[in-house]
Every structure is written in C-alpha cells, then in structure tokens.
Amino acid sequence: MLNMPVDVIATFNVQGKIKPNYIRLEDENHVLHTYKIENIVFSREEKYAGVPVILFCCNIMRGDVVQTIHIKYHVRSHQWVIAER
C-alpha cells in the first residue's frame, strides 16, 4: 500500500501549531467514513528528500477499537496523507 492523500479537518492555533481533528477514510466498498481523532500520541517534523512534512501519530476510534494511525501534513502542498504503519 502506498501513502494515500486523505481529507482532514484541522485547527491552526495562533502560534501556528497544527492539530488534526477529524479524518475521512474510504472503506473497501468506497464508502466514506469520518473518524474523530481522539488524541495525538506524538508529532514531529521530517524533511526526507528535502520535502517538509509534519508527522502526526494519532488514535482514532473504529467502532469500539482504538486504532493508531500515522498521518502526514505536507507543508509545501498543504496535502494530508495517510501512511501505512
């Protein structure tokens, strides 16, 4: 699986800190589901291949299961991408 672009709702505070709140993922039947991001485990800035991204490791609730996902914010293109763990 490749990293795939995803829809995200995020808040940007006055210090410029970014916090993803909701993420919309597609299931096997191409139905979109919106998940609330429960908490952010950690975040860090990366610059592999000279491409600046901010990585967020966060937990979402899928049914009654907590799932940890990695999403990346591409600083230059303003895209959100979900990475396989």
Place this chain on the structure above:
Amino acid sequence: MENLIFHIDVNSAFLSWEAVYRLRIRGEKTDLRSIPSAVAGDVKKRHGIILARSAPAKEYGVRTGDTINDALKLCPNLVLVDPHYDLYESCSQAFMEILREFSPCVEQYSVDEAFCDMTGAVEPYGSPVAAATLMKDKIHNELGFTVNVGISTNKLLAKMASDFKKPNLVHTLFPHEIEKMWKLPVGDLFFVGPAMKRKLHALGIHTIGELAATDLDVLKSHFKKHGELIYAFANGIDVSTVSDGAPPNKCYGNSTTTPYDVDDGSTAKMVLLSLAEKVCTRLREDSVMVSVVAVSIVDIYFRHSSHQLQLISPTNITNEIYKAACRLFDELWDGFPIRQLGIHTSRIVRGETGKQINLFDMNRYEKLAKLDKTVDMIRERYGEDSIKRAVFLDGPVYHMSGGISPEKRKAKYADGVKSL
C-alpha cells in the same frame, strides 16, 4: 592556522534521491538502492542514457552514460525510473542548508557536491573526522540519503578523498597521507579525462604517483599549461579557495536532441528559434549580452560539427541571435538528417552598455528589446507556456527547447502522492 576543507559528495545522487522519495514520501516498500536500478531518460524521445545507477547495478557493469539498450544487455532485470528534476532541486537545497549550519563558507560545486571551508570551525566537535561524521549522519538521519565526506587542507585533496570508498564514509587525505592517492590509476585524478588518460598511458604514466614523479618539463612539453595543472594536482597542490558565490557564467548555450531526425531546413530553423528563445531568456535574466554566436549540429551518424560568428555589437535580442544562428546553420549544414542542434553564445558583456547602431541595419532594436522584455515578464508571471510564437502552435517543436524540459521535472507516478 592551516586550512581545513571538506568535500561532500552525495552517493549516486539522482538515484538515492528518487529512492528516498519513493520510500518516505510515497510509501513504497522497495529501496531502489538495494536492487539493480537506474535513473534513465526516455528511450522514445531518444534521451535514452543512464543518468545514475545503484550500487547493485554497478556490479553488473552498468555505467553512467551508457545507453539504456547497453545497460539492459548487461543487466536484464535492471529497474529503470524516470528523471525527476524538481525533486533533485529540492534535495540539493536541503543538503546545502545542512552544510551551511556547519560552516559559513560553502561552495556548491554541482547539484550534488559542495566544498565547505571548515578552517577553525571544527573545534567544538573535537576533531575534523568527528565533525565530518556528525555532518554525514545528520544528512542521513534528516534527509534520508548518504554522502561521502573528504577531509584535507585543500579542495583538490578533499575531493580526491571523498571519492575513495563509498558509500556513507568519511576519508582524510592530508598532505602527509598523499601516498593513499598515489596508488590510484592516473584516470582517477581530477581534471584527467579519458583523452588525457590515453596520452598519459602512452607516456608510460599509469598511476597518480608516477605522474607526480614525472619531470615537469616533460609534461609541459606535451600538455602545455594543463601539464602544469595536473602535475600540481598529482602532488596535492591546489591554491584555489572555497568561494560561496557562484562564479559568473562565461558562456550560455542550450542544445536539444530532437525526438525524430530533422531532414528539412525549415524544421531545423524552428528548433533553432526555440533554442534561441531559451538562451536569450537566460541572457536577459542575468542582464548580459553576447558577441559570439555558435551553432552545433550532430547528425544521425553522430558526427559533430559547429560554426561560429562574431556579431557587430553585443546583443541579447532573440530575433537577432536567431538570425545569426540561421546564417550559421545555412553555412554549416551538409544536408544529412540531424539528431541534435545547439546554440552556444560567448564573449559576455555585462551590464547596460549602449548598443552600437549599424548604419545599414534596418531592424528596430529598441522595439525588439521592449518586446522581449514584455514577453519575459509575462512568462515569469503566468508560466513559460503562457505566451509563444505562432509558428510553434500545434507544431512538433516545443517553443523553448534545451535545458530541462517540463516533463523531466515531474515524475509520472500512476497513483499515490504526486506533489513534492
């Protein structure tokens, strides 16, 4: 204080950068660096040569500059990837940024190598090797690709040192260690190309050490001034300094290999016009004018020919350069189908100098210069393709040939993340 120079060289740059991008940004699983792979041009457009290859591909004998067909004969399972110049620029910039954290004096020598003047800057790290190791590890950890660092007291020795064993290593080559370099074949010396190597072999000089021990007068009599240079290099002498600003261009030129053989003069002239557009845009961007124009042709039998003329007065007007190029082309072309065309300009005149008006010339240069300036402004603001000459409409020739064409800048992935 003795000088301390680092030379930092990215290990198979284009390939490593593509590999990191695929792993980290696109999320692919295979590391191109661990399989026989290469960055290569487009065979269909006849840009089919290997631009960079991985270490496993090197073991099969694939070399940079080989044609794709030759490379595939050597290594049938070679994985080929397209060039991706936007990515190379981004990687190169990030690489230089890290180097500038270590030293205020960084000379970018090419897209993937640089010299750092570290004189007096290594004290905080303990030793030059410690500083270099930290530098290479920081680049590896943050940007994901590996580099070699060569350490010495001048640029030449540092460059030779970074070329020793690869990848991801630090080497020193201080003057007292020069024997390390003397064991190497003479072709490995900086500024000794294949032709020079052959001539030196004919003189019985096979290693750098033998060259260093040769009588300078012998070298001078065979190679003139270049003999002095390589003699000094072989002895580890190089007086050039690390300069952070890029030296001004001495000439501007662009050439292009056409996707098909050009066998009529009018199409060839269209290609020349598109090259003139490119060259002149670059000239005007740097606000310089040129007084010598040359045209080069490579025909389908790979025979090179070129022809040049001196203009009455310096210029950077597209129409004027194009006219000169057409004249040269008519004088030069023998009618054989053409594979590659180029326009090269030299004898640079910098800054705003008045134009010498020719009594018999009916061109209105001021108007043409204004037109060029306007076109440049439109292209800068709305993109290169926002305005073009009508002759290029629906034609087979792209309106600004030469240099890195737009399709080589972006990689063509079928799915996943596409942007940088």
